[in-house]
Amino acid sequence: MTTAGASETFDYVIVGSGAAGAIVAARLSEDSGVSVCVLEAGGADWHPYLKLPAGFIKVIFNPERAWQFSSEPSARTAGRRIPLPQGKTLGGSTSINGLVYNRGQREDFDGWAARGNPGWSYDEVLPYFKRSETFVDGGDPALRGHSGRLKVTLPHWPHPVCEAFLQGAQEMGMPLNPDYNGPSQQGVGYFQRTIDQGWRVSTSAAFLRPAQRRSNLRVVTGAQVQRIQIANAMATGVEYVQAGVLRTIHARREVIVCAGAINTPKLLMLSGIGDGHRLRELGIETHAHLPGVGQHLKDHFSIRLVARVRNAVTINELARAPRLWGQAANWLRGKPNILALSPSVVHWFWQSQPGLPRPDLQGVFSPASYREGYVGMLDRFPGMTCGVWQHRPKSMGSVSLACANPWADPIVQPNYLDDEEDRQTLLRGVRIARALLQTQALAPFRESETMPGAQVQSDEEILDFIYRYGVSSYHVNGTARMGPRSDAGAVVDAQLRVHGVRNLRVVDASVMPEIPSANTCAATMMIGEKGAEMIRSAR
Incomplete structure (x- = not known):
């Protein structure tokens, strides 16, 4: 140098x-x-x-x-970085x-x-x-x-599975909310991007x-x-x-x-x-x-549930040729297309249990799914994803220096889910996300749950699923x-x-x-x- x-x-x-x-x-x-x-x-x-x-x-x-x-590996991430x-x-x-x-x-x-x-x-x-x-x-x-x-906009991308999800969420008592950045955050609707x-x-x-x-x-x-x-x-x-x-x-x-x-x-x-x-x-x-x-590090630790879709074309198929060519043509013409979408299309903000004064969960939904629930590679089958994270986790971690070399990465340990209340809140969030995928409105489009799968039912099994597949929300x-x-x-x-x-x-x-x-x-x-x-x- x-x-x-x-x-x-x-x-x-x-x-x-x-x-x-x-x-x-x-x-x-x-x-x-x-x-x-x-x-x-x-x-x-x-x-x-x-x-x-x-x-x-x-x-x-x-x-x-x-x-x-x-992040550094931890027990609550199943030893994963x-x-x-x-x-x-x-x-x-x-x-x-x-x-x-x-x-x-x-x-x-x-x-x-x-x-x-x-x-x-x-x-x-x-x-x-x-x-x-x-x-x-x-x-x-x-x-x-x-x-x-x-510029902040709504997607204006009509899709039958999204509309069915919105209807099903309302069946569960979530109000339709056209502007979660307005008077109240609570409810379900389309994300602003x-x-x-x-x-x-x-x-x-x-x-x-x-x-x-x-x-x-x-x-x-x-x-x-x-x-x-x-x-x-x-x-x-x-x-x-x-x-x-x-x-x-x-x-x-x-x-x-x-x-x-x-x-x-x-x-x-x-x-x-x-x-x-x-x-x-x-x-x-x-x-x-x-x-x-470097102290007081916090982040949103999220988990995504996936179901196989029937009777509809999802982003999984639209993102592959030859359908992708049509999506590109729509983008050029300024028509609705998947190239101009955010990864999460629909939001839901809700309480993890009755009696809470404001939402402590944020959920996402999209008529798309990624392999093993991780953003990067779309599944080969038609899929939909419902994800969730806890709004205000108590668990906190740190960023520290490994050495005095400015080119070395720091040590990052968020201590995800270290707090018992965080684990229970996210556990309840998974059960709500699962219920949202099981609504009557989604029945015509729902084939089967692939992540975590019907065999995962107990609290211990769901927590194990969260530990093995949960990821950062990059927050x-x-x-x-x-x-x-x-x-x-x-x-x-x-x-x-x-x-x-x-x-x-x-x-x-x-x-x-x-x-x-x-x-x-x-x-x-x-x-x-x-x-x-x-x-x-x-x-």
Whole structure:
């Protein structure tokens, strides 16, 4: 590795261009009087698989497009490592994810504020959700945005099996809910997605690319940041490697870390911010003793049930030639097609047991199935899938350094289902998902259950099925969580400033004080919007 000569200086240096980073860059660069530089470890998002919604299968496990992290084995995953891919391209995970737009519940954000984070209640974060989006399919204007750059749409893809599932869910008492991001999340309906006219809408496409026309914004790809430079308890810049050359870039005002819930704590620890005892063991000079860095990791652990379908053509068949050619033709003509779908088509939000005040389960349904229930390879037979995960798990884990080598992957241990209540909640969720596949409305299309199969009935058998086939929902968060300085586990304050280090902020899913009752992408974009405004108002 060689070292570059003279370094550059910008007002703001942003590490990462994902769900939050792209938005922060776009908003800060609106001020022509400041200079902004974004450093992205991955490459440009030019590839068609990053643009076409169905292309997620081709990129999510591609090391050129996604960090191929995985969890440590555990008893509750039957000794398996669970893949935890994270976006490694412009747009970050918004360029490779399942495209679902789901904010969460009012109580989630009110809970954030109640933990000592003023300004983060639902009413206070709602304007930032609205600022980003244009919900093409209507919604209450008091709750939904209609002038933002992020297009959010419903699928408008009629399928008889989906309609039968909706009818069956209503038979079980679930109300039809046309807008789960509106007044109430509870119920069943079609997922809202970040798809517009057949194309994926990443934060790169919606925010970063238009902003790149400004002369005060520079975006550097292939730039892996190794360390934040800190002097006298103040962040002054970063060191990064590009094409084998070690480079330095200085920040006049702030370094803003938006690298995601795995890479952000890794970078902080490599820079001397974390548990001082552990850092000393690794030979890393401690600049801020913050034991909470890398702790409080949470994720949604999901399980999918599969049934064989009759009397209908499912995505499994539509995705194979010659039917696939017809789907491609429909995509070109702007007609309904599978290439412009998110992996999950229908949602259901429900309580795992009577008496709960709000949903503690999220379910997904699609007239498609993957081999052994794992996203990647479609089954050869007609299939449908009903999946479920627990909204607010108590189990939590950590991200830690294996060594001081910046090129080494960190150790990720989510401790899935470590808490007994989590196991029981997900167990009840599986029974509800199974009942949804057994409704009278679905009877004309249901042939037989293939996963886990009719032979699996007892609690012990279902839990064993969950342990052997459960997977991450790719919603990792909380590893640099927000909280007051008096909270020993907090890493950033309510302004997202790192405790004990001036001119350094974290703006991504790492700062979430608690996991939201939703896919985490929408809330991360909201954090980007709110974080950018905080930074601008601090000048």
